[in-house]
Amino acid sequence: MRVDVALVHYPVVSRIGETIGSAVTNLDLHDIARAGRTFGVTTYWVSTPFREQQELAGQIVGHWTDGPGSRTNPDRSDALSIIRVCAGLDEALTGATAHYGVRPWVLATCARKQDNTIGFAAARERIWQGEPVLLLLGTAWGLAPEILAGADGVLPPISGVTGFNHLSVRSAAAIIFDRLLGEAPGAV
């Protein structure tokens, strides 16, 4: 599989729909890196334009990949080593394009259904056929409309049987990785 994921901290929307920049959180780095590493994600881009936030993310990652954490918990070090901090999606897309040798298909995610939706089964098939993908995850109340509109496709909302829809980005990422990259359903 040739899949990168980008966690977007700007531009995202607030609870009332304003475009904002959100703060990097420690658990978003750890949980999504651990899940990404488990399901074969090549690079986990942590995207924020704010210099201090980039430094914070870099320090957290460094603690586990080069610092004391790397000696106490090698699995954690392995997981966090897939993180690359970047200033924006352009940088992630350029990096992924250089790595894969071709521009990846940009697949966004949203808790609300979008016009340019592509189903999980179709997305999974393209990935398993070897097409490189850059998967976009939004923090706060989700990716800004211009990011969704500019993506090559948007995955459907994840819903259970309840109609309730309020997953953390960490939980959504884990489920999306499993649906797109996990063992074939018949195998489990």
Added chain:
Amino acid sequence: MRVDVALVHYPVVSRIGETIGSAVTNLDLHDIARAGRTFGVTTYWVSTPFREQQELAGQIVGHWTDGPGSRTNPDRSDALSIIRVCAGLDEALTGATAHYGVRPWVLATCARKQDNTIGFAAARERIWQGEPVLLLLGTAWGLAPEILAGADGVLPPISGVTGFNHLSVRSAAAIIFDRLLGEAPGAV
């Protein structure tokens, strides 16, 4: 569906295999409640024998269900309202039995394959046929051996294609809920 989940803080194992009691964490409450509420979990039992930890968990839940959080974020309030703090698995099992009118099937989870494994497809079928289930999740390095041995069945480890296996309990819970309780695979 008639599914309860219990997050076990004691007895669990440490990195070196000792039986320990772990600390309640804020994000375990939020992420697993949000995912549980999304996928139709009835009650999310937070199990710890430590009185101060029970109080801490109760205060966190109360902030969102009755306190200021309930007014700023009703979705979060709705999610956290499924949490019940308990002193041990006996209490969770008694509570679930009273609620469902029959002792639930106790299904444990582990990142290492166990003798009494039951596959996701078989477990899903039992749940969708209406059998009540109490799903056990371990914190720290997982449920203690006596909990695994005493369960009616244990789900297989979640693995991607990489062989790497170091998911957070929050990510594992989300994936397990989706596999057992989510939309039928063909629908997505």
